[in-house]
Amino acid sequence: MSNRITHAIPGTEMGSNTNDHHESQQYNHKVPVPQKQNLFTEFKTSITDIFFHDQPLKNFKNQPKSRKLLLGLQAVFPIFDWGRSYTLSKFKGDLIAGLTIASLCIPQDIGYSKLAGLAPQYGLYSSFVPPLIYAFMGSSRDIAIGPVAVVSLLLGTLLQNELDPVKQKKDYQRLAFTATFFAGITQFALGFFRLGFLIDFLSHAAVVGFMGGAAITIALQQLKGLLGIKTFTKKTDIVSVMRSVWTNVHHGWNWQTIVIGISFLAFLLVAKYIGKRNRRYFWVPAIAPLISVIISTFCVYITHAEKKGVQIVRHIDKGVNPSSIHEIFFTGDYLVKGFKIGVVAGLIALTEAVAIARTFAAMKDYHIDGNREMVALGSMNIVGSFTSCYVATGSFSRSAVNYMAGCNTAVSNIVMSMVVLLTLEVITPLFKYTPNAILASIIIAAVLGLIDIEAMITIWKIDKLDFLACMGAFFGVVFVSVEIGLLIAVAISFAKILLQVTRPRTAILGRVPRTNVYRNIQQYPDAAKIPGILIVRVDSAIYFSNANYVRERTLRWLSEEEEELKASGASKSTVHWLIVEMSPVTDIDISGIHALEELYKSLQKRDIQLVLANPGTVVLEKLHSSSFAELIGEDNIFLTVAHAVAKIAPKLEP
Incomplete structure (x- = not known):
């Protein structure tokens, strides 16, 4: 020195x-003495920098009323902006992408609704109405809307802490719609009041850890369907799940179910590997789940495997979404419970959707308005809660398929929702003999992509405190519960902020x-x-x-x-x-x-x-x-x- x-x-x-x-x-x-601003100017500058840094009102100045009306419609419904230049060539790309993600979302939706503790049709409902609303109001060209595994598991876990989905089925459904309503209100309010920066307080490292832990928890939960176990623990931690699996090894496992589940899981993983190795074959992992459902359902039907202990879906309500506005709890004790669950589920859904939208926008080099996205997501969940849907958001796996299939605009979501509508009106009875093992295999194959080992290694190399947040969230979800893991993720993220500030x-x-x-x-x-x-x-x-x-x-x-x-x-x-x-x-x-x-x-x-x-x-x-x-x-x-x-x-x- x-x-x-x-x-x-x-x-x-x-x-x-x-x-x-x-x-x-x-x-x-x-050094010159700076000119002092008056109080109003200083306050205006501060508010503008915090809430209106993107100057959303600048285009409205000095415009005639008709132009202001058009700009206002475009601000709320971006489809009026990009729709004017929409062409047939763009529609061809959107049509192929929409059909592709529809083939992926239908079997996934049926499985994800079980994660949420709801009947299979509610997953399909949530892939019909919300994507339509988002297509008119969202600013992302690539995001695919619908139920996702992590939010479904989180919602189901929080709901089951309050009500039994079997014994209190009606109230459970009503509470799910109530939570969805407040999830939408939360998302809409954050966007409308331009408070989207609040979701950034949940660090990327914490999200990586939470998603990875949730993926393992979801996969473990699917062992019930994969092994044909009838009595299974309601807890989500790895110790309770593995204990439940091994206590049923002699009398609870069904070998026919295991053969079906393991065989098609291997098929799905191979299809996923093919699509990952060569992007030209992106359609292989996209249609593999639907092919699995069709083949397994046909095999069960002709062999009557359900009589040998193979558990099947049995029934999915036919028809378009029924109204549920009268089922939402607007008074009583369940109002507060629905509000709490909705806020948590809404924030997690929002974090995932905004991250996905920004990722694909960066890949295609276009701008995403975060606050507009929040308003769109909130609006679609509010309307969804009125039409028997539960919390929907952007799906990373489906969005990736949508992107690789060549989507050009949000019209791919409209195509997908039309296919789901056709499924609800015509095809749902054909799912009667679909084995639960197939749905478990589809979910396991889907959530494995949420475990981002490379990201965890990168976090370890860059910032050890971030890695602590990542692992805290991961182990909290895996060894305790989803909500505890989420709480740890938030707590460590805030602790890091406080440490850096203080x-x-x-x-x-x-x-x-x-x-x-x-x-x-x-x-x-x-x-x-x-x-x-x-x-x-x-x-x-x-x-x-x-x-x-x-x-x-x-x-x-x-x-x-x-x-x-x-x-x-x-x-x-x-x-x-x-x-x-x-x-x-x-x-x-x-x-x-x-x-x-x-x-x-x-x-x-x-x-x-x-x-x-x-x-x-x-x-x-x-x-x-x-x-x-x-x-x-x-x-x-x-x-x-x-x-x-x-x-x-x-x-x-x-």
């Missing part, structure tokens, strides 16, 4: 006295040789400290939550520096100037200013002068408003660290 202390003062390496004079001239700039990074800066650039000495080992000067950088806004820490950490840096100087036997063993590099400090509040005042007083007792370098406009304005700039002297606020050192260095010469 001593080599950093003994480097020459800036200007001595640069050559002649002429150069030194030139440097002193260019460092004579003073304990911001600080660094000692040194001068990079042969330059006037000052950088972190840990990152640049050759960077030299300036004798008699300590340069500290604070890499965060200074608020009430971290102000005292910043002050104490700066004083600790100072003490450590003086101890190091004495230990090294440097000729100048005392620091006389403290420069705080403030370019990363985006904002400061009254607690932060008080902390700087206390720091200044502490430094005065040690005969050390405080100097600030490059404070931003907002920070500088507050420093002047609080008179702190006058306290330390306006001459001690500089454009850059280099300016400050050039001004101070001559005062340190013997």
